[in-house]
Amino acid sequence: MVVWLLGEDGRRIRAVDPFVPTCYLTAPPSIREHLFRLLRRASCRISTREVERYELGALRPTPVLEVSVHAPAQFSSLTQHLIRACPDAQFFHVDVSLPQRYFYDRQLFPLVHCEAALTVEGRIQSIQALESPWDTDYGFPPLTIMELSPDSSSSNPNHGGRDSLVVRMDGEERLLEGDDADMVQRLNQLLVRQDPDILLTDWGDSYLLPRLMIMADRLRMALALNRDPHRSVGTRKPHSYFSYGRILSHAGARTLSGRLHLDRHNSFALAEMGLAGLIEQARVAKVDLQQMARTTTGTGITSMQLEIACRDGLLIPYRKQEPEAFKSALELLQTDQGGLVFAPIVGYHEQVGELDFSSMYPSIMVRFNISPETVNCRCCRDEPAARVPEIGHHTCRHRQGLVPRTLAPLLDKRVRYKRLMAAATQPAARAVLDQRQTALKWLLVVSFGYLGYKNARFGRIEAHESVTAYSRDLLLQAKEVAERQGYRMLHAIVDSLWLVKPGAVKADYDRLAQAITEQTRLSIGVEGLYHWIGFLPSRVNPLMPVPNQFVGLFDHGVMKIRGIEIRRSDAPLLVKRAQAEVLRCLSEARTLVELREQIPQALEIVRTYRRYLHDGHATVEELVITKSLSKEPQAYRHQTLSMIAAQELLARGMSLQAGDTIHYIITDADAAYPPDRARAVAGLDGTWSYDVSAYDNLLLKATLVLLMPLGVTATSLNESTAGC
Amino acid sequence: MGRTLATFTQLVQQEIDSWSRYRRALRREDQQALDVLFAAARHHASAGAYLARETPFEVMLLSMLIEQQKHVVTLQQKVVTLETSRHHDSTQGMAS
Numbered sequence: 126m127v128v129w130l131l132g133e134d135g136r137r138i139r140a141v142d143p144f145v146p147t148c149y150l151t152a153p154p155s156i157r158e159h160l161f162r163l164l165r166r167a168s169c170r171i172s173t174r175e176v177e178r179y180e181l182g183a184l185r186p187t188p189v190l191e192v193s194v195h196a197p198a199q200f201s202s203l204t205q206h207l208i209r210a211c212p213d214a215q216f217f218h219v220d221v222s223l224p225q226r227y228f229y230d231r232q233l234f235p236l237v238h239c240e241a242a243l244t245v246e247g248r249i250q251s252i253q254a255l256e257s258p259w260d261t262d263y264g265f266p267p268l269t270i271m272e273l274s275p276d277s278s279s280s281n282p283n284h285g286g287r288d289s290l291v292v293r294m295d296g297e298e299r300l301l302e303g304d305d306a307d308m309v310q311r312l313n314q315l316l317v318r319q320d321p322d323i324l325l326t327d328w329g330d331s332y333l334l335p336r337l338m339i340m341a342d343r344l345r346m347a348l349a350l351n352r353d354p355h356r357s358v359g360t361r362k363p364h365s366y367f368s369y370g371r372i373l374s375h376a377g378a379r380t381l382s383g384r385l386h387l388d389r390h391n392s393f394a395l396a397e398m399g400l401a402g403l404i405e406q407a408r409v410a411k412v413d414l415q416q417m418a419r420t421t422t423g424t425g426i427t428s429m430q431l432e433i434a435c436r437d438g439l440l441i442p443y444r445k446q447e448p449e450a451f452k453s454a455l456e457l458l459q460t461d462q463g464g465l466v467f468a469p470i471v472g473y474h475e476q477v478g479e480l481d482f483s484s485m486y487p488s489i490m491v492r493f494n495i496s497p498e499t500v501n502c503r504c505c506r507d508e509p510a511a512r513v514p515e516i517g518h519h520t521c522r523h524r525q526g527l528v529p530r531t532l533a534p535l536l537d538k539r540v541r542y543k544r545l546m547a548a549a550t551q552p553a554a555r556a557v558l559d560q561r562q563t564a565l566k567w568l569l570v571v572s573f574g575y576l577g578y579k580n581a582r583f584g585r586i587e588a589h590e591s592v593t594a595y596s597r598d599l600l601l602q603a604k605e606v607a608e609r610q611g612y613r614m615l616h617a618i619v620d621s622l623w624l625v626k627p628g629a630v631k632a633d634y635d636r637l638a639q640a641i642t643e644q645t646r647l648s649i650g651v652e653g654l655y656h657w658i659g660f661l662p663s664r665v666n667p668l669m670p671v672p673n674q675f676v677g678l679f680d681h682g683v684m685k686i687r688g689i690e691i692r693r694s695d696a697p698l699l700v701k702r703a704q705a706e707v708l709r710c711l712s713e714a715r716t717l718v719e720l721r722e723q724i725p726q727a728l729e730i731v732r733t734y735r736r737y738l739h740d741g742h743a744t745v746e747e748l749v750i751t752k753s754l755s756k757e758p759q760a761y762r763h764q765t766l767s768m769i770a771a772q773e774l775l776a777r778g779m780s781l782q783a784g785d786t787i788h789y790i791i792t793d794a795d796a797a798y799p800p801d802r803a804r805a806v807a808g809l810d811g812t813w814s815y816d817v818s819a820y821d822n823l824l825l826k827a828t829l830v831l832l833m834p835l836g837v838t839a840t841s842l843n844e845s846t847a848g849c
Numbered sequence: 850m851g852r853t854l855a856t857f858t859q860l861v862q863q864e865i866d867s868w869s870r871y872r873r874a875l876r877r878e879d880q881q882a883l884d885v886l887f888a889a890a891r892h893h894a895s896a897g898a899y900l901a902r903e904t905p906f907e908v909m910l911l912s913m914l915i916e917q918q919k920h921v922v923t924l925q926q927k928v929v930t931l932e933t934s935r936h937h938d939s940t941q942g943m944a945s
Contacts, residue, residue, distance in 0.1 A: 465874065515870070601873055608877040 126197050126227050127353065128249065129383050130241060131266065137322070139353060139383060140241065142249040144227050146200045149178060149189040149440055150207070152214035160211055167203055169196035178217075178440045181527065181583065182498030187440065189217065197223055208443070217440040221431055228411040229432045234258050235407040235414050236266050258408045259534055261541050261561075265401070269294070271321035273333060276300065290333070294319055305340045309348055312337065316349045322384060324350070329388040330419075334358070334379040352383030380415045392418040394564070401557045402564035409535065410568070422571045429531045429568075430583050437527075441582065464619030465597045468670040469660035472834040474615055475717050477625045477677070478634040479652040480607075480641070482599065484539070484566075485620035486573040487532045488647050489595045495576070496526020497585035513591045514598040520591060527583055532572055539565040596620065603641045603649065610637060616660055618673055623658065630654075631680075653679045656715045661689065661830050676831065678712050690827045697820065699747040700827045703734040707828050721835055728837075731828045732846040738820055748790050748815050749806050756783050766791060770805040777808060794819040857898040860905045861891045889916035 126144040131137055152160055164171050172193045177186035194200045204219040218226075228234050233254050241252040256263055272293040290301040290308060292315055299315070301308050326333055334350065338358065341348035350358055359380035379386055387403075389395055394403045395418055407417040410425035411432060417425065434441055482488070489495065493513075499521035505511040511519040520526075542562035549555040576589045596619060604614050607624050616623040626633070634651045641649045658677030663669040674688030690696035691704045707727045714720040737743065750766070758771040758781050770789035771781055781787075788806040794816050796802050804813055829842050855863065865887050872880055890897075890909035897908040 467874075467876070604876075613878070614876050 126223070127382070128252075129352075130239075131268075131322070135267075137320070137352070137383070138243070138247065140243055140247045140249050142227070142231070142252065144197055144223075144230065145193050145195050146197055146223055146226055147191055147193045148200075148204055148219045149176075149191055149217040150211075150214050151187060151189050152211060156211055156213055160207070160214065163207060163210055164192065167194075167199075169194065169199050169203075171195065171203075178438055180440050180442070181434065182502075184503070189440065197227075216443040218435075219443045221435075221441060222413075222416070224413045224416075225411055225428050225431065226435070229435045234409075234411045235417075236404060237408070238263070238266075258411070259538055261538065261545060263408075265404075265557075268322040269319070270323045270325050271315070271319060272325045273329060274327035275333065294321065306344050306346065309337065309341045309344060309346050313341075313346070313348050320352070324381065324384060324386045326386065326388050328390050329386060330378050330391040331388075334386070335377075338379075350379075350384075350386075351381050356382035358382075378415075378419050385414050387415070387418050393421070394418055394567075397567065398563045399560045402560035405561040405564040406568065409538070409565070422567045423575055426531070426568050426572050426575055427582055429535075430527055433527055433530055434583075462597070463593055465600045465617065466619065466672045467614065467617040468672060469616035469623070469675065471660050471662045471668075471670045473657050473659040473717055473720055474625055475655075475657045476627070476629065477615060477623055477655040477658045478629065478631075478637075479655070479677075480603070480622045480624065480634065480638055480649050481652045482603075482620040482647055482649045484536055484569050485596060485599070485647070486592055487536055487569045489592050489599070490572070490576070491529045491533045491536060492647060493591070493595055494520050494522070494526050494529050495588050495591050495595075496520075496528035497576070497583050497588050499524065499526035499529075500585060500588045500591055513594050516590060516594045518587055518591050518594075528572070528576065528588070532569065535565055535569055535572075539569070599645050599647055602645050606641045606644050607637060610640070612637065615658075616672070616675070621652070653681070653685075655685075656680055657717060657720060658685075659831070659834055662833060664826060664830060667833060676708060676711075678714075682712075684708065684712060689830060695751050696827070697748050697750055697823065699734070699738070699743055699820065700823050702747075703731065703824055704827045704831065706730045706734075707831055711831065724832065724835055724837065727828075727832060728842070728845050731824070731842065734824055735821060735846055738824065739817055741814075741817075743815060743820070745790065745806060745809060748820060749788050750791070752787050752789075754781065754783050754785050754787060764799045764802075766794070766803040769799055769803045773800065773805045773808055779807075791816045791819045857894040857905065857908075858891060860897075861887060861894060861909060864890070864906060864909060886913045886916075889913045892916065 126142045128140045128142050129137065130140055150160075161173075164173065172195070174191050176189060176191045178189050179186050194203055200223060204216065207214070208216055208219065231252060233239060233252065237258075238255045239252055240255055242250040244250060272291075274291045274293075276289040276291055290312065292299045292301060292312070294315075301311050337348060338350070340346075359378070359382075361378040361380075378388075378391070387395060387400075392403070394406060398406070403414065403418055406412075406422070406425050407414045410417065410428045412420070412425055412428050431441060501518055502521040502524075505519055505522045508519065508522055511522050513519060539562050542558050542565065546555055546558045546562065549558060573589070573592060576584050576592060600617060600619065600622070603622055604617065607614060607622065610626075612624040612626045612629070614622060614624055624634075624637070631651070631654055634654065638649050638651050655677040656679070658675055660670060660675045663671045671688065675685075676687075676689065677685045679685060686692055686708070689704065691701045691708070707730050710727045710730060711720060711723050714723050752767040754767065754771060758768065758775060766789060767787050770787050774781060774787070789803045790806060790809070790813070791802070792804050792813060792815060793801050794803075825839070825842060829837065829839055832842060833839075868883070872883055875883060887909075890912045893908075893912035893915065897905065897912065900908060902908055
């Protein structure tokens with residue numbers, strides 16, 4: 126295993142640790158001879174021995190053959206070969222990435238502060254961590270960063286070529302221009318001279334690095350992207366995948382050896398939690414930084430579970446196959462529910478408090494010991510205290526499960542970060558702590574999804590069902606405690622409750638949270654107090670409430686907004702602006718009486734916007750509607766506006782696929798000839814006009830939803846703001 | 850002496866028990882309304898027992914409706930009385 130070390134003297138050292146990965150297998154006697162022949166023929170040294178190991182949740186050990194591969198570089202190709210050649214054998218430990226297994230085995234993690242003894246040739250004789258991944262006070266390692274971007278980083282360069290390169294390092298910026306040979310040569314000089322630890326790019330994975338590598342190749346010039354001259358640049362192809370009902374695309378990857386390549390535009394982690402958050406995730410998950418930057422958060426939580434499994438000597442099955450146990454229809458009805466959602470009481474309410482259970486699902490898993498091997502264990506079947514509410518499952522009372530053991534230290538570390546954040550005086554330090562706690566939050570958030578995911582290593586649907594059953598019971602317990610104390614429940618979603626009681630102040634809500642925490646033994650806190658909050662009605666049926674659609678003004682002046690146009694990416698800017706202005710006007714009010722007094726001013730805002738629209742002043746920017754194609758453009762059966770715009774783009778020779786984003790403007794929604802109804806923005810020339818009444822409708826709908834609970838009707842809004 | 854058949858009051862109680870999870874997930878004000886409805890069913894237990902129908906929940910629903918109907922009539926009467934007295938007040942006001 127090649128390990129890069131940064132010495133205290135500032136040297137970057139390429140060291141080699143003789144690491145021997147192992148895998149395990151069971152095979153029927155008939156193919157054992159064949160198997161041993163294959164092992165003898167392998168091109169590297171292999172040793173085997175018969176051992177006994179446990180599978181997760183098994184009561185008896187399984188006798189297995191342990192295969193040690195003395196050349197880590199060949200581990201993957203050798204095991205893949207065995208799997209193909211012996212379909213009747215069962216394999217374990219074969220598909221866990223080797224850097225992760227190295228980290229588990231040596232109790233190390235990415236960027237760890239460590240002590241190592243090396244031979245003169247750079248062989249590692251011993252290596253120990255000098256800190257724990259659960260420490261919160263580690264510093265930022267002194268890594269040097271070179272930034273690389275196309276000369277305009279604003280939009281995707283894949284949609285139009287650019288020929289110069291911006292290089293930034295130590296606050297210095299260079300523009301590389303000229304012909305290809307010039308550019309490659311100057312970049313190579315910079316790389317060799319500056320020798321950065323991190324190459325931070327814009328569009329490096331999909332555009333910059335592939336293009337630069339092709340150029341260098343064609344010109345037969347050196348380009349030292351890698352610090353390690355013995356290795357080539359790692360390449361992964363782009364692919365599409367399906368997630369939560371949406372088609373998403375994943376750009377390819379270019380990973381380096383001896384140096385880290387991070388692409389700002391191909392990293393969920395960098396975008397969500399910054400470099401400090403990415404490092405935090407890599408440290409606790411023990412996943413190499415370049416991989417952590419590009420993978421889903423689920424890989425992180427899975428790695429943490431794998432580490433515990435490895436430490437316990439458990440077998441990690443290749444391609445998990447564990448079907449759900451059969452259930453009756455009624456059982457399915459009772460178990461296959463998610464969290465509880467109450468319809469809100471539509472209208473504006475004052476002096477409302479919001480209480481949230483913190484990290485509810487992971488906390489439930491830890492508190493009630495929910496894990497694939499602890500649900501419906503054999504030992505606790507008859508213990509009433511082990512029973513999951515509502516549904517027939519039970520969880521183990523004797524052995525702590527793998528999932529709770531993974532999550533408990535994460536929950537604890539996040540609480541410690543939050544405490545440090547509250548005490549932090551410097552904004553910069555606070556920001557780093559916030560990024561780190563956000564990184565942990567994401568690991569916790571996805572942990573629940575991986576409990577019921579059929580492809581997860583350690584997932585089982587019954588465990589998933591137990592978590593939601595507990596969550597429903599706990600939310601109802603919270604409601605009962607609140608109602609006993611005279612609070613009225615206005616709304617509740619899964620782990621949050623909106624409550625009101627005349628005269629109740631912050632201290633009362635804190636006391637209520639305390640009482641609920643005592644009763645449920647799960648931490649709930651006051652998210653905030655609202656001067657007022659409005660739960661808004663459905664656009665389709667004004668009498669119907671809609672969960673998670675509200676606007677509220679916290680007592681510290683911040684607004685919390687959910688589910689309306691202003692939060693939606695497809696609404697035109699003009700509509701969002703009008704809504705924002707009406708909200709700003711409403712936020713002047715502190716009480717319900719004051720809220721009603723704001724109505725005339727709000728109507729005046731709507732009138733101004735309508736006049737602007739009618740007078741033809743609105744610009745493309747303000748009118749553009751953005752929609753994502755949910756299927757291939759040819760597959761649409763109805764003439765929807767986005768489909769009409771897509772057809773226009775196709776006719777212009779652009780290629781489109783499901784998942785692509787379409788920008789269009791409504792030109793004449795009622796036109797008999799469909800292509801007249803909408804126009805794609807990309808194809809707009811000087812001769813276009815917008816459909817005033819279509820946009821007027823959107824404007825009225827977006828403002829009516831805010832004002833209707835204050836007594837404004839569709840007719841009165843239309844009439845009172847029509848004065849052009 | 851034991852009974853072969855449950856009394857109607859017992860049937861109402863069984864029905865209430867079968868709705869316990871539904872009741873638990875209602876807001877307190879709605880729970881109170883539900884309790885009033887089942888109280889009405891219990892109120893007419895003797896008539897229900899006398900009918901001895903095989904689907905007792907129908908009988909309970911009709912008992913609930915009877916109580917609702919009586920409420921509606923009472924409220925209507927109150928509205929009429931209030932409107933008459935207000936009309937009386939306002940005509941007096943004009944006269945003075």
